[in-house]
Amino acid sequence: MSATTPVNRRLTSFGTANLIERAPETHPLTWRLNADASPVWLEEYRAKQGYLGAKRALTELTPEEVAAEVKEAGLKGRGGAGFPAGVKWGLTAKGEGIPRGYLLCNADEMEPNTYKDRLLMEQQPHLLLEGMIVAAYANHSYRGYVFLRGEYVDAAKSLRRAVAEAREAGLLGRDIFGSGFDFDIYVHTGAGRYICGEETALINSLEGRRANPRAKPPFPGQSGAWGKPTVVNNVETLCGVSSIILNGVEWYHGLCLPGSEDHGTKMMGFSGKVKNPGLWELPLGITAREVLEEYAGGMRDGCTLKAWQPGGAGTGFLLPEHLDAQMYSGGIGKVGTRMGTALSMAVDDSVSMVSLLRNMEEFFARESCGWCTPCRDGLPWTVKILRALEAGEGEPGDVELLLELTRKLGPGKTYCAHAPGAIEPLGSAIKYFREEFEAGIRTPSTANAPQEPVGSV
């Protein structure tokens, strides 16, 4: 099955993040990127301050000091849930008599409208490896795995080459920087299920099992992969670590904009029918309006913004009037939803909310792991109702039924956060666009729902 690959093609992730002006002091995640998206390999990475943060951590700080610096910096998880990384590391079981465990990098990026980890891995694999070395040191991990989604073939190539380069240079393996610390990294590629991104499902998948989430407690930090203490962090979180160690907490605290309670920079995006869809490293606290208008260039001519979603399929819809919200967890929290991954999507006025939600719930229903009943049965039910409403064949009471389902699948009602994520956009879409849903009740319509399968496996 050899592919006819055009030579010299640009990496898929080449885009706006490569093109905006960047500086080491203000763009710790992306200043090293090349304008043509060619990957930053070891020699270039080292020439651009590479591995200096790891060196400082391993040779000048204790693991506890590293965790404390990251905690004080306030680096929050970038995988969508926003849990502070340093706090997580502080809770990991470690020390005398406790076996050294694992550091897992969550690179399963599959949530619709998420395209940030791909760029970081394709173009700057060493930034991730350096962050993993620091995180492993802080958590006493002896082995790291990058859990990479199978479709990211270019990211796999970049990471595998970077791991080989790092091993060759003694940056992975035994006695790194002469510090006595041993650590190695393997790239593990997944086989296609969104649920693998949930951290305990990821652990099951890594162990070679079906990716059903595990009950918590025990938390992975106590007993995770193969029963050992395990830390799971997102790619972007880990990429943010080394600059904190190198430049210090004070510098990090100067990065975000006034009013933001979260620190640092974040990969942010705007997609949909905007003039210049893309991805940019931006300071937390920037308003969604500035991202949309200044970076994404506003809506395309002839398109009017109707709604937007701040950060991935599992976050709620907002209205144009909410665009002045600041992009940080509390800022988006104030307008009623979660920042999620901070890659926003514009919905223009040509899009029917009912059809869009039908498409989204098809995704969530197909990707349910089937472990718990509310999610396994409830999500296909929402799809069925939405298809009927889309075809103008809804029954009276269908909208109330959808709302009831959003309550039954809410936080705490299911085994993992998949179902709550699935109904967050649905509840908010009905809240703001209820008349579009009502309009689908038994009024003849020409729009026919395409009959694609709900579950593909």
Place this chain on the structure above:
Amino acid sequence: MDNSRHLYADLISSDRPAFALSDEEREEIIEEKGHYENPRAASIEALKIVQHHRGWVPDGAIPAIAELLGIPGSDVEGVATFYSQIFRQPVGRHVIRLCDSMTCYINGYEAIRERLKSELGIVPGQTTTDERFTLIPVCCLGNCDKGPTMMVDDDTHSHLDAETLMSVLEAYK
């Protein structure tokens, strides 16, 4: 109408053809085993290794992998059926993965899907009669700012357009 059944079909087949892992496959699987705490963890990689060499995972590969890893065949089967990118039926020479998630939906993926269906004469989940293409839907390919998007084998194609779509496929014989 669940078209994808074609790909992830029932595992229980009475007349399993004789199957043996090639030396290359065995070597690669044994190497993978060394990367994990125990052999079970290599089962997904093992399935992908077989798929890489053969395009799909024949039934006979399941007990062969199980034996090599020293775990029950039913466990390997359980894994093989759970993951959507493990193909249990032969696929075409080229696999088209078309993103059907929300941002590509907004950017018009449905027109691309309809064009592929009519040009190739198949629906998602099927293989063309000349065995050139298999079309499968896939969730977000992490290329949402450049959608609609699809992968053909290992290549990602961005900014798909129903008009120029077939010229993209020309390169895949």
